[in-house]
Amino acid sequence: MADAGIDIAQLTEDQQLALQQFIAVTDQAPAAAVPLLQRCQWNVQIAIARFFDGEPATDPVAEASSSLPPPQDPRRQETLLNGFSSAPRSSSSSNRRFESAPRIVPQPESQITNQAPLLLTILFTPFSLVYSLLSKYFRFVGYLFPILPRTWTRLTAGTTAQTPRRNTSGRRPLNTRDTAARFIREFEEEYGSHELPFFENGYAQAFDLAKKELKYLMIVLVSPEHDMTTSFVRETLLAPDVVNFIKDPENKIILWAGNVQDSEAFQVSAALNCTKFPFTSLIAHTPQVSSTSMGIAIRIAGPTPPGQYIAKLQQGIQAVAEPLNRVRAQRAELQASRNLRESQNSAYERSLALDRERARQKREAEERKAREEKEALDREAAKEKEALNLAQWRKWRATSIADEPGPDVKDVVRISLRMPSGNRIVRKFAAEKPIEELYAFVECYDILQSQEPISEKVFKPDDFEHEYKFKLVSPMPREAYELSAGGSIKDRIGRSGNLIVERTEDDDDEGEIADSD
Structure with a gap:
């Protein structure tokens, strides 16, 4: 040549x-x-x-x-860069200027309303009423004569073709998540099962996720009315090399796709200045521009072979890979520092909680010991007080016990008592005396037998209820003469009696406790 x-x-x-x-x-x-x-x-x-x-x-x-x-x-330069990826570049990727990628939050077409000012609404109210009446009239005439609407449509076909219409596809507007689910479902129905990891949410959510996790947002926009859409999807987008490239975790790609017949995808295509379908764009965080900016790394317009398609995507990734890796390293370092600080704080909190638990246990042990010591002192004081009250009561009761009746007294009861010490005592008591007199004699026997007279007058202790710690029992036949039954000595025992002084079980228990202590 x-x-x-x-x-x-x-x-x-x-x-x-x-x-x-x-x-x-x-x-x-x-x-x-x-x-x-x-x-x-x-x-x-x-x-x-x-x-x-x-x-x-x-x-x-x-x-x-x-x-x-x-x-x-910029548009011509971007087209040339995408069209000839193998050509040598005159400037490094660090000096490249990235077009800002917009964040789009679409509004459903059904919710888009333009409200006129109140004054204009009032002024045009008569015209609105006239228009409403005329439209109903022409609708009725068209119902009677169906040929008229078709004729009018043919006459005005050239004019209406130049007028843009909104939502002519007849697709029902949905929210962003449902729109993404509908696109994925239609894509699978049209092209069969696939392994493309489509992002199942809106463009704004994918945009925010890519910005947060420092990933690449891959935008794919298709138009069913375009002749090359089917061949592009089957031969390029679903090619095994392209699918593996998008799925590779090391590439960190978030794939979002949309049908421009949907409101959200149409608004995205307008914001990205898309003029040819199928359209692919790679959006990434551009820290070399600003700390929060998202830029368009590459555009791929029109059908592209799989090899060239992957090469262009790699070119876009390489354009921002170096500064993006620096930001990732900085974030990883910050996250490691944060994790280290959190682990240190957690270890400090655990150590502090352990010290608090030990201090609490020590405090509770000291409080329990002080409480036990106080209770022991209280018991000792109560025992001492009870012993003093008992000694005072015995002295007081000993002074009120009647002397043994003399030989001239005929109505007496002769009692033989065997004391707990084993000694046997024989004494006469007046027959009319209550049985309590016999109990009091046993209780105060040691005082009555002492040779020391009680010089001072003794009073019964206040707030003290004496309780006898023994009972009188006749051995043959065995019968206990309980104090609670009352009665006189003669009525309960008779003219004479042989009794044994037995300690009660409560007193025995206390003795066993004292011995064990």
Whole structure:
């Protein structure tokens, strides 16, 4: 292939590829294309820009060798970058300017209302009423004569074709999650089962997730009315290499797709300046622009072979990979510091809780010990007080016990008592004395037998109820003379009696407790 003395075979492989790309875009002959490429040092982007914009008066060689690219239309430059990914780039990815990616929160078409000012509403109320009456009238006439609406439609077909209409597809507006679910369901019904990890929510939610987790948001917009949609989906989007590339966790891609017949996808396509379908865009966090910005890393418009499709996606990822990895490393470092701080705080809280528990147990042990000591002191004091009261009561009761009746007293009862110590005592008691007199004698026997007289007057202790810790029992036949039964000595025992003093069980229990202590 030679033209005007130009031997293409002498060109290198990169130069031949650049020439083919330039001819495919400009449809120029090689004889005119080669000189322009030579003047631009075989930079296809600069050559195409010079072909469409005209060559300036400055030295093209110096401009081609300059590190800064000449000012160009961003849309033209983006198209060229996407169209020729294999061409050499005149600037590094760090100096590239990214178009800001908008965050879109769509509003359902059914909720879009334009309310006129109150004054205009009042002024146009008569016209509204007239319009309503005329529309009902023409609707009734059209019902009577159906040929009239069809004729009017044919006459006004050219005018209405130029007027944009909204929601002509007849698709019912849904919320963002239901719209995504409907698209995924229709996609599976049309193209069968697949492994594409579609994001099952709205664009704004996918946008926020990609920004939060520093992932790449891949936007795929399709139009069922486009002829190349089916072939693009089957041959490119569902190609195994493309599916594996999107599913690869290392690529960190969030896939969101939509049908432009839906309100949300249509608004996204308008915001991303989409002019050709099928359309793919890669959105990522651009920290080199600002700490919160999201930019468009790559655009892919129209049908694209799978290999070139993956190459362009990789090109977009590489354009923001370096600064994005730095931000990820910073966030990982911050998260590690936060986790370390939380673990330290948790360990401190556990240690503090353990110290508090130990202090509480120690305090409770000290309180329990003090309480037990106080209770022991109270018991000792109560015992001492009870012993004092008992001694005072015995002295008081000993003074009131009647003396033993003399020989001249006929009505007496002779009692033989065997004391707990084993001693036997024989004494006479007046017959009319209550049985309590006999109990009091046993209780106060040691005082009555002492030779020391009670010099001072003894009073009965206040708030003291004496309780006898023994009972009188006759051995043959065994019978206990309980004090609670009352009665006189003669009535209960008779003229004489042989009694044994037995300690009660309560007193025995206390003795066993005292012995064990």
